[in-house]
Amino acid sequence: MFDILFLLLAAVVLVPLFQRFGIPSVLAYLAAGIMLGPHTPGPVIELEVARPLAEFGVVFLLFAIGMELPLSRLRTMRRYILGLGLAQVVVTALLIGGIGHAFGLSGALSLVVGLTLAFSSTATVLAILVERGEAVDHHGRIAVAVLIFQDLAVVPVLVLLPLLAGQERHVAEALALAGGKVVLVMAAIFLVGRFLLRPAYRFIAVGRNPEVFTAANLLLVLTVAWVTGEAGMSMALGAFLAGLLLADSRYRHQVEADIEPFRGLLLGLFFMTVGMSVDLPFVAERLGLVLGLAVGTVAVKAAVLIVLCRLMKVGMGDGLRVGFLLAQGGEFAFVVFGRALELKLLDGGLGQALVASVALSMVLTPALAALGRRLSAGMTPERGGEPIPETVRHLAGHVIIAGYGRVGRAIARLLAEHEIPYIALDMDVDRVAAAREAGLPVYYGDAGRTGILRSVGIGQARAAVITVNEARQAERTISCIRQAAPHLPIVARARDRAQEQVLGDIGATAVIPETVEASLQMAGSVLRQAGIGEEAVERSLKGYRNRRYGRPTE
Template sequence: MTITDPQLVVLSLLAGAVVVVPLFQRLGVPSVLGYLVAGIALGPHTPGPVSIEAEITRPLAELGVVFLLFSIGLDLPLARLRTLRRMIFGLGLLQVVACGAVFALAGLACGLAPPVALVVGVTLSFSSTATVLAILVERNEAVSHHGRIAVAVLIFQDLVVIPLLVLLPLLAESPGQIATALGLAGVKAALAVLSIYLLGRLVLRPGYRYLGTIRTPELFTAANLLLVLAVGWATAQAGMSMALGAFLAGLMVADSSYRHQVEADIEPFRGLLLGLFFITVGMSINLPFVAAHLDRVIGLTVVLALAKALLIGLCGVVAGIGAIQALRVGLLLAQTGEFAFVVFGRAHELHLLSADQAQTLLAAVALSMVITPGLAGISRRLALKLKSHSAADLFNPGAEHKSGHVVIAGYGRSGRTIARALEEHGLDYIALDLDIDRVARARGAGLPVYYGDAGQPGVLRSAGIARARAAVITVNKPRTAERAVAQIRQAVPGLTIIARAHDLAQKEILRSAGASAVVPETVEASLQLAGLVLRSAGLDAETVTRTLVHQRNQIDPPITSGDAIDRG
């Protein structure tokens, strides 16, 4: 049954997303791929009880791209561009040029016309922002050195998408005049940026200021939607894409004080519409065609991923980020990004790509995103192996005979704060952490920080746990923290072990594992807030301190004399 009723189409799309995407997330697969699978299942190319004509969903797909570009513009305030400018406009530019040139030449060799080969080559140089950021956040690597480099490259790729989308219709109209088309695209984009910048200065900020005085949340949300759609419509009327207008609208708001509220208001619409966009992309994938040409799709995916990882790695070395970091970034960005679905779909509509070419490229893009988590895992293992050969002192504290020190498991924000406090009072410590980049930076600064899992007996022996004064557990992952507490308690039954917990439930688990004292983050923050409230109510400092001590002791009894930290 083919559904043509718009209301049933929307209901079917939402039902497909609600059923498939949570299943993929439980399996640890990016939600983007869940949306693609839902679209493939509902699409006209897949046999099944229900199918939807892809043409009906096109307006929803376009709105998804519009809101995605607005969010990207919103994430690019001038301060962020300045901070990452060397990586964005250095490594980012080098990567797009190198990958785009190599892939464009390969396209020419395969018989594509020069303008089309250029579009395909540049598009294949893009990586998946959604997939890469999801992996970095999941593995707590978003603020790591290689994570920041990857984000900088993704920012430049997102910037390149804008002129590419402007260029596509110009290439379709005048394929033999690519230089003229590029120049016209640049002039149009420059005029659009100037006009929207002036509009933002003269109208946008005073308008938001006025809405802020009214204090009506729904009006603020309506104004945000109006901004995105109105600016997008204006650029479309000027002969450019709505996506370009939405991106420029995001730039207008990015440096204003209203940015975070606008981002919060837009997020639900962006997430929903972008999900529907990926469903429509999945609907356009011809599964029987892919199955019939599976060897071609797999071969193209493997060649693209390997070539891209190698090229990005070489660009990283040239940019001076080091061979190991370049390897990690190259493998992390080896896939092709979600904007390829937009560009290749649009190129097919404009008859720049044939149906077979578009289907092969779209299938290879989707498959490259599927293998990204595996490539990220390989990059981490290779980096650890290489660093173990090049910097052995990162892994061996050699403190088996050390005494009177504190062992800190986890050198994140909490661990660094504790280490600085110990240094201030002349107390010795050894810190263990599983973030190799964080350890390398600390070792470079001459700090006693080493790579190792505090839940491993051998690592604890090397850190001199038997003669330590105390152990402090600050790691983020609950299971890792529990294992570290249990191993330390087993190794040294009388040692004071102080642990950080996220909440009261984890506190009880850590106490059961053997922690002497546990500080729940949420509770401690609540006590600090309570202290400020009591002081503002006029209570004297002594009364406030006594109250907080009483409340804290009710939650976690004080350490007894047998657990005193002056051990050793």
């Protein structure tokens, strides 16, 4: 109870404090872990008490990411999973292993160190992507694809350790057995999910019991994670597969809402355990070695990823963001280096230095991600289908739609019915490609960048519509449009009244809160069912909108 109270107190105090100064919550949890760890003065939390629970934070995070990536979208990522992911692990392992061998490490140890440092921190990277709403952006999906391959590569690395230590002699047989086990387990998970999971959820949903529904979600996540863990794969990979099974289902949004509290708290606990593992006295004593390992790892991985992204025709901006985002070491290193110490492949001093360097690189991840964003800020995306034609720049009297999701598509259809020209911009590559195939004027681009706005004729447009779902992106887009076209009418979508106020203050001409419009539609239906005439209902709704939005409605 003492340990739990101090962990909760540290989170409650530090996370709001860091967020007030614009510092990512990941750093708050890491700082709390360092304060409560065995290497600093003050209260000490037993690492082994928190670690089992902390692992479930990564499990729930990967489950949520899996639900954001339906199989149709995952198939479009296979080039990055099997191409970029494989190339990144192999090239990084060879480079780091070669550097280690040049500094005197044995061939076996060089291979272990190179492979282990090739992996990135799934938990840290995805937490940053989710916190910034970038998990389904182009660079976010590339990063997720590389992380998926890295999780798949966990099995052969674990199999290699006893082989390199001389405890196993049949290398090919052991690797083949491990690979076959992976294929069988993944096939079984998808078959069970396809034929049993959705009928089971339908049966549970009919009962309308929220406690049972939440219990079913926990059962699904933990069962699939346990199965993959028993098969020698990471539990996080199993959770990701479980999320994929529900990605296209009608229950996805309720499942996300149910697991959100577990995910946030347990993931914070995971980052605390990372902070607890940082041995500050050891780092201070061997600062040069630890810093050299951390900086070297970050530099090699960032350079490799940026070069490989360019070779795979990824835009320089996205390549920079992916490279710096995945440049750190990963939590898997704690497992591998610990196992290598047990097998006498690694001596204690070097093992502690490697663990400390990995933890330090994970602490630096938010700063590295911010550096990647800053370096790529002035670069126009080079991905997403055909470029915006020069003729679009000279359009006049058209409407610019920022975001071509569900709301954006509905607006575009209505504009087309009234023969009003429009140009839509979206950052989802697959969505843009599908629209272009249908011959629609939809292009890949960030409406929050002045150069993109000029390329779609912002100066001659008659109006702009902001339908993006992510709050910060909507605010940035409105600010950029208002600077480029001070008098252009801007109609924005808001989730609620709080966001309505923010977007109005930034410069939106009219803000339509989804919650208000949904309530008006329901009220209109109730009035009609109560026998009120259609004309009176429409008059009431129009009057409410006039008062609510502060301008006449037609």
